Amino acid sequence: MKKITYREAIREALREAMQKDRRVFLMGEDVGRYGGAYACSKGLLEEFGPERVRDTPLSEGTFVGAGIGAALGGMRPIVEVMTVNFSLLALDQIVNNAATLRHMSGGQFSVPLVIRMATGAGRQVAAQHSHSLEGWYAHVPGIRVLAPATVTDAKGMLLSAAFREPDPVIIFEHAFLYPLEGEIDETIDPVDLEKAAVRRQGSDITLITYGGSLWKCIEAADRLASIGIDAEVLDLRVLRPLDTETIFASVAKTHRAVIVDEMWRTGSFAAEISARIMEGAFYDLDGPVARVCSAEVPIPYAKHLEEAALPQVDTIVKTAQEMVQSHG
Amino acid sequence: MTTLPGRDHARTLLRQMLRIRRFEEKSAELYTKGKIRGFLHLYIGEEAVAVGAMQALTSEDAVVATYREHGHALARGMAMGPLMAELYGKANGCSRGRGGSMHFYDAGRRFYGGYAIVGEGLPVAVGLALADQMQKRSAITACFFGDGAVAEGEFHESLNLAALWKLPVLFLCENNLYAMGTALHRHQSQIDIAHKAEAYGIANTAVDGMDVLAVKEATRRAVEFIRVGGGPFLLETRTYRFRAHSMYDPELYRAKEEVEAWKQRDPIVTFTARLQKEGQLDETDLKKMEAAVDAEVAEAVAFAEAGPWEPVEDLTKDVTSPRAEE
Ligand SMILES: Cc1ncc(C[n+]2csc(CCOP(=O)(O)OP(=O)(O)O)c2C)c(N)n1
Ligand SMILES: [Mg+2]
Numbered sequence: 001m002k003k004i005t006y007r008e009a010i011r012e013a014l015r016e017a018m019q020k021d022r023r024v025f026l027m028g029e030d031v032g033r034y035g036g037a038y039a040c041s042k043g044l045l046e047e048f049g050p051e052r053v054r055d056t057p058l059s060e061g062t063f064v065g066a067g068i069g070a071a072l073g074g075m076r077p078i079v080e081v082m083t084v085n086f087s088l089l090a091l092d093q094i095v096n097n098a099a100t101l102r103h104m105s106g107g108q109f110s111v112p113l114v115i116r117m118a119t120g121a122g123r124q125v126a127a128q129h130s131h132s133l134e135g136w137y138a139h140v141p142g143i144r145v146l147a148p149a150t151v152t153d154a155k156g157m158l159l160s161a162a163f164r165e166p167d168p169v170i171i172f173e174h175a176f177l178y179p180l181e182g183e184i185d186e187t188i189d190p191v192d193l194e195k196a197a198v199r200r201q202g203s204d205i206t207l208i209t210y211g212g213s214l215w216k217c218i219e220a221a222d223r224l225a226s227i228g229i230d231a232e233v234l235d236l237r238v239l240r241p242l243d244t245e246t247i248f249a250s251v252a253k254t255h256r257a258v259i260v261d262e263m264w265r266t267g268s269f270a271a272e273i274s275a276r277i278m279e280g281a282f283y284d285l286d287g288p289v290a291r292v293c294s295a296e297v298p299i300p301y302a303k304h305l306e307e308a309a310l311p312q313v314d315t316i317v318k319t320a321q322e323m324v325q326s327h328g
Numbered sequence: 329m330t331t332l333p334g335r336d337h338a339r340t341l342l343r344q345m346l347r348i349r350r351f352e353e354k355s356a357e358l359y360t361k362g363k364i365r366g367f368l369h370l371y372i373g374e375e376a377v378a379v380g381a382m383q384a385l386t387s388e389d390a391v392v393a394t395y396r397e398h399g400h401a402l403a404r405g406m407a408m409g410p411l412m413a414e415l416y417g418k419a420n421g422c423s424r425g426r427g428g429s430m431h432f433y434d435a436g437r438r439f440y441g442g443y444a445i446v447g448e449g450l451p452v453a454v455g456l457a458l459a460d461q462m463q464k465r466s467a468i469t470a471c472f473f474g475d476g477a478v479a480e481g482e483f484h485e486s487l488n489l490a491a492l493w494k495l496p497v498l499f500l501c502e503n504n505l506y507a508m509g510t511a512l513h514r515h516q517s518q519i520d521i522a523h524k525a526e527a528y529g530i531a532n533t534a535v536d537g538m539d540v541l542a543v544k545e546a547t548r549r550a551v552e553f554i555r556v557g558g559g560p561f562l563l564e565t566r567t568y569r570f571r572a573h574s575m576y577d578p579e580l581y582r583a584k585e586e587v588e589a590w591k592q593r594d595p596i597v598t599f600t601a602r603l604q605k606e607g608q609l610d611e612t613d614l615k616k617m618e619a620a621v622d623a624e625v626a627e628a629v630a631f632a633e634a635g636p637w638e639p640v641e642d643l644t645k646d647v648t649s650p651r652a653e654e
Contacts, residue, residue, distance in 0.1 A: 025462070051462065054493075056489070057485070057488060057489060057492065059481075059485035059488065059489060061451060061481065061482050061485065062450070062451040062454065062482055062485035062486050062489055063451070063489065064451070065448065065450070065451020065452050065454070065455060065482065065486075066451050066452070066454045066455035066458055066489065067455060068451070068452050068455055069392075069440075069451065069452035069453060069454060069455020069456040069457070069458065069459065069469075070455040070456070070458045070459040070462075071455070071459075072440060072452070072455070072456060072459070073390070073455065073456045073457075073458070073459025073460060073463075074459050074463060075458075075459045075462060075463070077455075092445055092448060093448065093451060096445050096448065097443070097445075097448060097452065101441075102646050102647070102648065102649060103426055103646045103647050104423060104426050104427045104431050104433075104441075104442075105423050105426075105427065105431070105433035105435075105441065105442075106421070106422070106423040106424030106425075106426050106427070106433070106646065107424070107645070107646035108423070108433050108434070108435040109433065109435060109440070110649045141644075141647045141648075142647050142648060144648075166648075166649035166650075166651065167648045167649050
């Protein structure tokens, strides 16, 4: 075992993918000389050269589209789009193109393209750098949407996506997680890209979450434990296709669910999870599903306002506590 | 004026253009009969561009086209039957009925479709060329798009990126003077499209798109330039669409006289006349050729009529690829 950061885990995965498969290459804004906006690709240019670590111009639609073309042409590109906010300039290529080509061509083509991007708020970078739009992408058939929340998943999911995924994959890296440290084996096997994971076992209530909010839920569960509430924490990991089985199994056990999601409540990913629970596990519930989401406001700069806008441990604890007390 | 190629090749060019024309005339007829639905964008009037340009490509090269791509698909060598079946939405269509008129594909011929979002194909072409370059293949990618696409950011971004990385892309603009109902001078501050390539240091030419030999020759030169490592090339073909933008267009935006004037330059009529004048085609040859093309179209219709519908159980098949065992 060794201790590395989430950022280093991504770097290790990028390195291993490029070492083992000649078809893999990295492109995006500032992935080379700058080392990546979040320093994930630091040192890779020196190691692999400019042919395989490609700095692109600020042309999100075009370099994502070029990733699609390169994938069609037999490569396995990994494209970094600095943040989900900027990915909106590439939305057309992702939604209209990458996601449709296989079906629309009657199965003739597949697009083995990995797109990585940072997501999420909490760093006081205001409304144009703090979006959480994972659910928008998870809405679209034809792409796989991943949200690694742990160091092992940061490395393993990227490796599995790069080596084994035949279709477009979008990986959301919560910007808050990059400095997170975790224990990881020297070498890891590819991880599963299908299943949700129970990160903490519990019997009274299930906190369902993904990405950056996982750690808030773990902390909330610890606090709940101190007041006698045994919370299970379920990390969705894969937002499309959704592993409803694991969600239902947990709800069947705890009979209560709180969904924690940094998207805005209206049309959030949490809304989808809630609907699935209604459809598939309604009679297991002791009371209504609750959601802790971001306030309906462009994420503000000032620290106290930003904190008020985002799901916080306090809110999660309070919501869970009320639920257990009112539906005991 | 361009000199005629050998007799056989000249006839091939004519026959290819005629195949596109007749295929589309039949499609329009079938549309009014309700056999074909959705959007149907006809290429009639522009046949010299696809036919002339395709002559310069090899089977290794890749092709990216637009939603107005019947002509490109036929000129690339796709069989007529699966194309007509695709217009019908049948399972024996080239995209199993999932794409329709705007989304023809043929992996075997490196025909990558069929993009219905204006400008969207250009980045894909850049990526295909990048893949070829990285894999040390000598193939080039030919990317067809309209004058309307030139207003999209992706046109400029793609030219920049292709030039920056010296990628083997032939950007081929089919300037038919209109983006739907908006005339070129109403959507471009600089109407000389080829000239725009200068901003990116890209070699460029404009050519008469109504003259199949001129297009062929210009494309040959452009492709030669690209193949020897010159980087991308922008070829502007000046052409004209004789029919409506799609089947729903009352053509309020242009004068009948203008259309008639361009029809005087019909690429098929003028090329036929030239072949006849220079003694390479007599009336009997022409009749034979027309009869053969009509028979091919009739067979394509029969193929489409006879084709099965994709079973509804297969609705979601191929949304994603089959997965290797975990
Ligand atoms: C991004 C986008 N905007 C608008 C449309 C609607 N539309 C379809 S074709 C077209 C005109 C395109 O003109 P041009 O590129 O010159 O091609 P042409 O139809 O003349 O071949 C428009 C506006 C579209 N399909 N995609
Ligand atoms: Mg046009």
